[in-house]
Every structure is written in structure tokens, then in C-alpha cells.
Ligand SMILES: NC(=O)C1=CN([C@@H]2O[C@H](COP(=O)(O)OP(=O)(O)OC[C@H]3O[C@@H](n4cnc5c(N)ncnc54)[C@H](O)[C@@H]3O)[C@@H](O)[C@H]2O)[C@@H](O)CC1
Ligand SMILES: Nc1ncnc2c1ncn2[C@@H]1O[C@H](COP(=O)(O)OP(=O)(O)O)[C@@H](O)[C@H]1O
């Protein structure tokens with residue numbers, strides 16, 4: 487298992503080209519947030535917007551539309567029960583994130599089925615939270631696309647059949663290879679299983695153990711994959727590393743880190759990384 491370090495950030499986060507517009511930085515659709523878990527999709531969407539995705543759309547329960555628009559006017563909102571609107575948007579974007587706060591009701595299942603039947607082979611599809619649980623419990627076929635699963639240990643137990651106490655690298659690897667795609671197994675020092683390697687986070691802390699922290703990660707993975715499209719695996723690794731690196735900075739003087747604080751800190755964090763990456767490129771040594 488290879489321990490990640492901050493070189494993954496500089497590899498991925500570069501100064502933005504000036505000859506550009508919002509479309510240059512990717513389109514993303516996030517799907518989730520039922521009547522009970524609106525906060526989850528708001529946090530995921532906040533992370534996608536603040537990590538720099540060019541155009542961000544959310545498909546969610548009608549009840550979340552007002553709160554979402556008033557907290558995050560940058561995001562466009564559609565009703566997740568409007569099958570035609572969701573289909574059209576799924577087909578248009580670089581990345582789909584599905585699952586944060588989606589729930590496991592029949593309505594949630596119908597939304598998931600609609601999304602899964604319209605993803606495209608060249609898209610990144612981030613599968614989180616309730617979407618993972620529904621796939622596991624309701625035996626749903628996986629969609630087309632470059633799949634990125636972001637389970638916590640219990641979601642991974644449901645999906646892989648491996649008990650939390652038995653989730654060692656060799657057992658996990660076998661299941662990841664069967665599944666296809668990237669698996670970010672979230673825990674203290676999360677593990678990232680890619681096609682050819684396994685990585686571990688050296689950073690992150692218990693200050694992050696708070697509801698919404700994983701929803702925020704899903705939004706960041708979405709934002710990074712939509713925007714940094716040269717190498718999908720590196721984009722996932724950089725998002726996961728950055729999520730905990732930002733949390734560690736905030737935790738220097740806070741007992742806990744609120745998920746949305748990570749999102750708010752991202753633009754400054756990414757600016758610093760991009761400057762270092764530029765200095766390194768032109769051979770400037772600090
Ligand atoms: N504000 C909101 O709207 C929130 C909504 N959420 C959404 O709620 C839905 C259900 O997700 P939950 O994860 O809460 O519920 P789950 O039932 O999927 O998982 C929680 C269960 O897993 C166990 N568990 C074991 N190891 C764990 C680990 N390493 N991390 C987390 N749990 C572990 C817990 O003890 C608990 O029994 C998801 O769609 C999620 O996105 C949550 O993100 C919490 C915040
Ligand atoms: N003790 C811990 N140390 C490091 N990271 C943690 C710790 N507890 C939780 N996290 C991180 O917080 C996130 C929790 O994800 P998840 O359980 O899906 O949250 P939610 O669904 O509530 O948003 C993961 O990224 C996980 O690695």
C-alpha cells in the first residue's frame with residue numbers, strides 16, 4: 487500500500503489557463519437529498535462548487551430547492567422526480583455524483599434507476615451513501631461509466647460482503663477487481679483502491695467524525711473529476727487527500743471541523759497549491 491503525500495496535489499491542481507470559460511472546468515450533476523436528508527446534498531453540492539467545477543446542477547427533492555438556491559445560488563436545481571429533465575442532464579455532464587442523502591425508499595430507487603440507465607461510458611460516476619446501500623441490498627446492476635465508489639466501512643461491508651473486522655487489503659482488492667472502478671474506503675486513514683494500486687491517506691483526524699463529512703468528500707471527488715480531466719485516478723486521489731489536508735489545517739485550532747468549513751476553505755487552499763505547482767514547474771525553489 488502506497489502512502490500518499492502532498493505531491494498528488496501539485497500534480498493535479500495547476501494554475502487555470504486564462505483562455506478559458508466555465509465550460510472549460512467541467513459540468514457536474516449531483517443527485518440526492520430526499521425529504522429527510524436535504525443537508526447531505528447541500529453539503530455535497532457546496533463542495534463541488536467550491537472545488538471549482540464550472541457548471542453545477544443538482545437533482546433533488548422539491549422541498550430542497552429553495553434552501554439550496556438560497557444557500558448556494560451558483561448551483562442550478564432540477565426536481566429529481568422529473569425523469570426527462572434528469573435524463574437530459576445526466577447525458578450532458580462530465581461527472582455524475584449520486585447518493586448523498588438519496589434515501590432507500592421506492593422514490594429513491596426510481597431516481598437511481600433513471601440515473602443509472604442514462605450514464606455514458608466516458609463519464610465519471612461517483613457512487614456514494616444511499617446509492618451504495620441500495621446497490622448492495624437491492625442487487626442493482628452497475629451503470630456505464632468510470633465508476634468511483636466512496637463507501638464508509640459499513641457501506642463497504644454491505645457492498646462487498648466483507649465484515650468490517652475482515653476488511654484487509656487482500657480481501658478488499660479481490661472485491662474491487664470484481665466490481666471494476668475505484669473504491670475510496672473511508673475510515674481513519676482512508677484507503678483508495680484503483681485499477682493498479684492501493685493508496686492510503688496519511689492525514690485526517692477524529693475532528694472529521696461528523697455527519698456530512700463524507701457527503702462533502704463525494705462533492706469534492708465530483709468537482710475534481712469534472713474539472714481535472716487529464717487523469718481520473720489522480721483527480722480522485724487529490725480530492726481525497728485535499729479533503730483531509732484542509733480538515734487538518736482547520737483542526738489546528740478547532741476541536742471539530744464542520745464539513746462545510748472544508749468547502750469554504752478550498753478556494754484559498756487550491757490557490758496556494760497551484761502557486762507551488764507553478765513555482766515547481768519553472769524551477770523556482772523557495
Ligand atoms: N445532514 C444530512 O442530511 C445527512 C445525511 N446523511 C445521509 O444519510 C444516508 C445514510 O447514511 P449513514 O452513513 O448515516 O447511514 P448508514 O446506515 O449507511 O451507516 C451508518 C451505520 O454504519 C455503521 N458504521 C460502521 N462503521 C462506520 C464508519 N466507518 N463510518 C460510518 N458508519 C459506520 C454505523 O454504526 C451505523 O450503524 C446517506 O445517504 C447519507 O448521505 C449522512 O451523511 C449524515 C448527514
Ligand atoms: N476518525 C477519523 N479520522 C479521519 N477521518 C475520519 C474519521 N472519522 C470520519 N472521517 C472521515 O469523514 C468521512 C465520513 O464519511 P461518511 O461516514 O460517509 O459521512 P456522511 O455520510 O455523514 O457524510 C470520511 O471521509 C472519513 O474518512
Ligand SMILES: [Mg+2]
Nearest residue numbers: 615638700701
Ligand atoms: Mg456517507
